[in-house]
Amino acid sequence: MNTVLARELLCRKVASSLAAVRRSSVPSLACSVDTLASSFGGSLACRPSEGGRRQRGTARLRASSVLLPVAAVAAFAAAPPAESSASRQETAGALLQKGAVDAAPAVHLAKTITDAYKFDDADRVVVGTGNRSQVFTARHISTGQLVAVKQMSRRRSSQGQWEEEVRMMRAAQGHRNCIRLLDSMEDEAGDSFYIVMELAQGGELFRRLQSHGRFTEGEAARIMAEILQAVEHLHSQGVVHFDIKPENIILRHGDSMIPEVMLADFGSAFSKNHVTGSRDYTAAYSAPEVLLRSCAIDEKADIWSMGVLMYVLLSGRHPFDTHLHQDDEEVERRIVGKEPDYNAHAMRHVGPVAKDLLRRMMSKDRRQRPSAKEALSHAWFSAVAPLASDVECVAHC
Incomplete structure (x- = not known):
């Protein structure tokens, strides 16, 4: 059999298997299988699933990054229609055991989180809370590894929100300064979705600011460089974080005077090319265009947030004195209508080069803000050497 004929037969087999999958209960696999088919020279078109959102009750193989080899597609398509969640889990689990499914992080196949993790009184410590979620520590049963688990209540979070957050975290993977995704699952026997992440021992940057000033x-340059690199990575993947603030920056270690930081909490993140629905945001760190809803939101909103963060790191205070104004409307009015005070008493130790970068990042005109890559090239990072001798926290004045 010549090469051309073999290729044609293979493409036909892929097309047949793909058609079967599209008729099955896992329509979200279609695009992934098309991607696989294209690597064999196929011409199958990738069609978005109808409605644009996955429905509850589909098989656990709905994670967008999972790719099935041709044999696995055929095996899954040939399986009898699944009548229950448990039977769907069995089918998916069998494929995994046979090595048919790619080992990339995926929606977990365990029926409940307690099948894979334990969080008794000795292991469970609440490390963070939010409007719709709680983060606590747990221990992987097989490996003994301590992890951080984000629990999202079904009453406050939709399946679509959970899946979107997992997708955004997947896009962030591969960069040291982005929190690492380990696992994700939904507990159909209970009322929650779960995201499992690496556990950072140092806690939030916000707590470090509170305790040390x-x-x-x-040290500010070191922290800013690491987060800007993480943001540059996100933006290169087409992702806007949309909630950069000290509470969402965590320290990898708790005993280091030079904190290595990671960007966390992708609950508000979105793809620049696909924005749907409303997004949670923190007014005190939001750009004017976000508060005014004056234009499409893009990565320049993250740059503004980074500017606010830098001001807080250097001064110990918010550039718009939000600690004096608890009302969100007043905070928003100040951000939209006033300029930061770069000559405030709390900024007296900050040099002119740093203030130049601050002015650029917090420009009211989003078009004047630098990209993350451009910000990293600013003279401040080379003028201020982030050496160990210069990293002690200065008492708040």
Whole structure:
């Protein structure tokens, strides 16, 4: 059999298997299988699933990054129609055991989170809370590894929100300064969705600011460089974080005077090319265009948030004195209508080069803000050497 004929037969087999999958209970696999088919020279078109949102009750193989080899597609398509969640889990589990499914992080096949993790009184410590979720520690049963688990209540979070957050975290993977996704699952026997992440021992940057006060320019430059690199990575993947603030930056270790930081909490993140629905945001760190809803939101909103973060790191205070104004409407009015005070008493230790970068990042005109890559090239990062001798936290004045 010549090569051309073999290729044609293979493409026909892929097309047949794909058609079967599209008729099955896992329509979200269609695009992934098309991607696989294209690597064999096929011409199958990738069609978005109808409605644009996955429905509850589909098989656990709905994670967008899962790719099935041809044999696995055929095996799954040939399986009898699944009548229950349990039987669907059995089918998916069998494919995994046979090595048919790619080992990339996927929606977990365990029926409940307690099948894979334990969080008794000795292991469970609440490390964060939000409007719709709680983050606590747990231990992987097989490996003994301590992890962080984000629990999202079904009463406050939809399946679509959970899946979107997992997708955004997948896009962030591969960068040291982005929190690492380990697992994700839904507990159909209970009322929650779960996202399992690496556990950072150092806690939130916000807590470090509370306990130690402002940072020197040297340490602030180190922190800013690491988060800007993470943001640059996100933006290169087409993702806007949309909620950069000290509470969402965590320290990898708790005993280091030079904190290595990671960007976390992708609950508000979205793809630049696909924005649907409303997004949660923190007014005190939001750009004017976000508050005014004056234009399409893009990665420049993250740059504004980074500017606010830098001001807080250097001064120990918010550039718009939000601690004096608890009312969100007043906070928004100040952000939209006023300029930060770069000559405030709390900024007296900050040099002119740092203030130049601050002015650029917090420009009211989003078009004047630098990209993350451009910000990293600013003279401040080379003028201020983030050395160990310059990293002690300075007492808040």
